[in-house]
Amino acid sequence: MNFKSWRETVGDALYRQVGRASSHVQEHRSLPVxxxxxxxxxxxxxxxxxxxxxxxxxxxxxxxVKIRIDRFRSYHDGFEMRFPGxxxxxxxxxxxPDDAVVDPDAGTAKLTDSGTLQITIPKEDSREDGDEDSSAPTEEGRHDTKDETPTTESGISDETDSEAAVNTDD
Incomplete structure (x- = not known):
């Protein structure tokens, strides 16, 4: 192996490692919001x-409000992955905010064509209801939930720019 091919081999390996490190950082850093x-x-x-x-x-x-995106890589014929970043x-x-009193069951999520996820969560006005039930605001002023309540992956329809409910199951 001559010096030029050795340098290219080492360079390729380092380049891939930098890509993997970049990917790892992205996966452990919260998305801006x-x-x-x-x-x-x-x-x-x-x-x-x-x-x-x-x-x-x-x-x-x-x-x-928590989101998780599980993406998959597309492979293209005739191309080799050089930088998996x-x-x-x-x-x-x-x-x-600490004083937020919301109704997550009435929330909606919208994924736009440009790739922006917009989650709307209506405020809950407990004074209009006049009754006190388990969904009344807690001492912290937040909606009382029993446990983490995931939406289904199909909670957002296949068409972008369409709305779907942010479902919560008690």
Whole structure:
């Protein structure tokens, strides 16, 4: 083996290792998130480019909106993977304000054509209900949930730009 081929072999190996390290960092770092609020709801926005609706999970638990994206690599005929830098399992979390009282059962999730995930969670106005049940706000001002309540992967329809409920099961 001459020096040039040895250098290319070592260079390729290092390049792949950097790609794997980059992918590993992506998978362990939370996705950036925006939380917006109006009089009637909270809007939680994650960037999720390249995400297919069936690869997405949305959960609500004690004032936290959590998402998980499980992506799969596409292989292209005639091409070799040189730099596997994109994370395949991505997580994101948004913590609603401490005084947020919401109705996660009425929440909706929307995946746009541009790959933005928009989760709308309506505020719950307990004064209008007049009754006190198990879904009344807790002392912390959050919606009382018994356990983590995942949505189904099919909770977002196959068509982008369509809305689907953020389902919660008690």
């Amino acid at each position: 925006d939380i917006l609020e109006n009089e009637s709801s909270y809007l939680v926005v994650f960037d999720a480019p390249g995400t297919e609706p069936e690869d997405l999970q949305v959960r609500y638990l004690d004032g936290n 994109r994370g395949m399992a991505l997580d994101g979390e948004a913590v609603l």
